[in-house]
Each structure stands twice: as C-alpha cells, then as structure tokens.
Amino acid sequence: MIVLKIFILCFAVVYSAHTNAVSPCDGYTKCLCSSSAVNCTGAGLTSLPPTINAGKLYYYFEENQLKTLNKNTFRHFNKAKHINAGKNRISHLGPKTFNHNKLLSQLYLDHNRITSLPATLFTNNHNLTLFSANFNNITSIGSGLFKNCPLLSYISITNNQLTAIAPDAFTTNLALSRLLLEVNHLTTPMWQWIDHLKHSETFEIYLDRNPWICDCRMRQFKTEVETHSWYKRAETPKRGKKGIASHVKCSAPPNHASMNIEAVDSLSLTCESPTILTNTSVLLAEGKPGVVTCSATGIPLPQVWFADETGRNVTHPHPGVGNMTFNSVLTDEAGLYSCFASGWNSSAIWTLKSTPVTVIVKSKPAAGLIITLAFMLPALVIVGIVVFIRQRHKRRDGYGSLTNESGASARYDHLNDTDVTSATLLRDSSDDEMDEVVSYAKDNTDEREVLV
Known part of the structure; x- marks a missing residue:
C-alpha cells in the first residue's frame, strides 16, 4: 500500500511537471517551452527563429523543413544536452556545426538527406554519448570524425549508403558499446571497428544486411572472429550471453553467397586481378550520340572508369563496366583515352590496370556542300529528262x-x-x-x- 501511494505521488509530480509547466514560447508561439525544453515539432520551420528560447537543455526540431545546419545554427544553445532534428530535409552539415554546444550529449539526425559527415563536425563535443543518423544518404565515415568524443557509447548509422568506413573510425571511442551499421552498402568488415567493444558487458554489434564480399580482404576478419571467443558467443543466441553480434553473411562471389563468414573455408577467400575487356579503337559519328564501353572481370568485381590524355577522370568508377557517353559527338573529342580497372590481386594487394582506347570521329559533310548538292540535283534531273527526249527522237x-x-x-x-x-x-x-x-x-x- 505504501509503495502504491509513493507511485501515485511520483506520477502526480511528473504529470504536473510535463503539463502545467509547458506553454507557447516567448516570441514564437508555434513552439512549446518549459523550464528545460523547447519543442518545435511540426512548426513549419525553414530556419531557427532568432527569438527562440536559449539556455534550455532539450531541443526538439523534428518534422520541419530545415535544409542546412552550420556553426551558427545552434550557437545560442550553449547549454543544450539533447538536440533532435530528425525528419527534416537536411542535406548539408557544415564544419564545426555543433562547436558551440560543448555540453551536447545526445544528437538525433534521423530521416534526413545528409550525404556526408565533415571530419570537423564534433571538434568540441567531448560530452557526446549518443549519435544517431539513420535513414540518410551518408556514404562514408572518416578516421577523424569521432576522435574528440571519448564518452561516445552509441553510434547508429543504419539505412544509409555507406560504402567506406576508415579502419580506425571508432578506435578512440573506448566507451563504445553499441554500433549499428546494418542496411548499408559495406563490402568488407574491419575488425578494428569492433575490437574494443569486448570491454563492454552489454555490447551490441549489428552488421547484417550489407553486401559483404567474401574474398581475400575478408581473411583478417574471419581469423579474428575465430580467435575471439567473446564475438563467437555473441553470435550464438543463448540466454544470459554477453553481448549481441549479428552474423556477417556473404553476398558474393557466387560460390559463397548466403553463407556466414565463419562457415567459409579460409583457403577459398581469394582474389583475382582485373582483366580489361574493350575495343582499342572506336569510331563515332560527328553530331550523333555515342557510347564507348569498357568492362573488366575479376574478384572482387573491379571498379572501371575512363580518363583523358591529361589523366583527368572523365567518368566515375563503376563496378564491372564503365561507359563514356557523348550526347552529341564533337570533332575535338577525338583522341586517346584510357580505360582503368582497379581491384585486388591474390595477395590482397590493391592493383590498378589500364588500356588505351582511341576514339575516332567521322566528320559529317560540310553544310555548303549539302546546299550545293541540293541545288544541283533538280538541275541534273532536268538535264537528264532533256537528254532522254532528244535520244528518243534521234532513235526515230x-x-x-x-x-x-x-x-x-x-x-x-x-x-x-x-x-x-x-x-x-x-x-x-x-x-x-x-x-x-x-x-x-x-x-x-x-x-x-x-x-x-
């Protein structure tokens, strides 16, 4: 009975704190303010109003139309511990965006359009413990991004476009206990990402639903998995186990598809150097659309691209096939190009190969000649008719x-x-x-x- 009374009393206090203390913010009535928080969820914001209450601990800006965040966006929120800017249209984060938020502990940027995370994003955020940027378009994580965040324990970057993460991206985050990287485009896991998570009693590692390529680059990770029992135990669902780790499942090459990495024979984790397949000479017609194609085989599938005579890349790397497309071929686009293919050899060493490709442009007839022929043709027809008639009479x-x-x-x-x-x-x-x-x-x- 005493416990029930205490529960009711606590509930009444909490309820009062979350209802009576909330009111429209001074100077901007679309947001609600309390003694510790500002809630602008769904307020239709395209930028933060200059009159918004500063000095609060919690800021909620979800479901607005924010597009850009820079070092001046949150400069007045120097006491902020929690910022949530999820479900906006944010596509750009400037350097040192949170430099004025030294006390920031939790940052949520989920459901936006962010493509990159600047290396200097968290230069002054030593108290950051949680970072979440799920459902964005982030493509990579550099080595220096989290180096100034020693207390960071939770990182979640799921459902993005990640293709590359620096091997030492998380090595300075010794407090890290939860790393969520599932549903991305990662192909080679690095043991350095997760090695220090063994220090946590309740670690969680989620690497599933990535197109892992089980080739020679996966040898180190497989060796480490087999060496460290703490990770293997985490992969096996048992009650009372220490930590959780998702299985790394192969998507390629075909002979390893759908297999967990621990079930793959180490000797079969091989690579093959790129082999370029292309015509060394291509003829295009001036003024017409044209495509020059170069393909390459290998394990893993090589990245292929074109460069001009100066070495400048004229196409972006693409797996297996590179296309150099011309909407309307010009005569000065003729010349020598190179098809490049990068991959890995059997010793797991990065390899670059190239093949020259000569583009020849067939010039179209001059406009003056076409006009002359256009006038001459009717005259030739008339002359032909006259000659025919005269010959007919002559035959008689x-x-x-x-x-x-x-x-x-x-x-x-x-x-x-x-x-x-x-x-x-x-x-x-x-x-x-x-x-x-x-x-x-x-x-x-x-x-x-x-x-x-």
Missing part, C-alpha cells in the same frame, strides 16, 4: 542508211528489217498520214542498224 531518225532523192535522211514509221529499200516519207514530224511512198537505195557502206 535515220543515220544515213536511207536517203531520199535530195540526199537527206528520211523520217519513217515502218521498215522491213530484212530488206531496207523503201520507207514512208512524212513531210513533217507532226503529219499523221502517209503522203507518198518514196524508194531509196540502201547504203551498203553503212552497216549501222536503223532504229524505229
């Missing part, structure tokens, strides 16, 4: 084989092919009726055929 004329009394050639409409001795003379080419029959002597010295 004699060629001297038949002569009339005056010695002139005769026009006729019929003759005997076997014995040309006479023809019907017409006075004019327009006469339709025979006028008289005239006899001619055949000229045996001219053997040309008389045509009708």
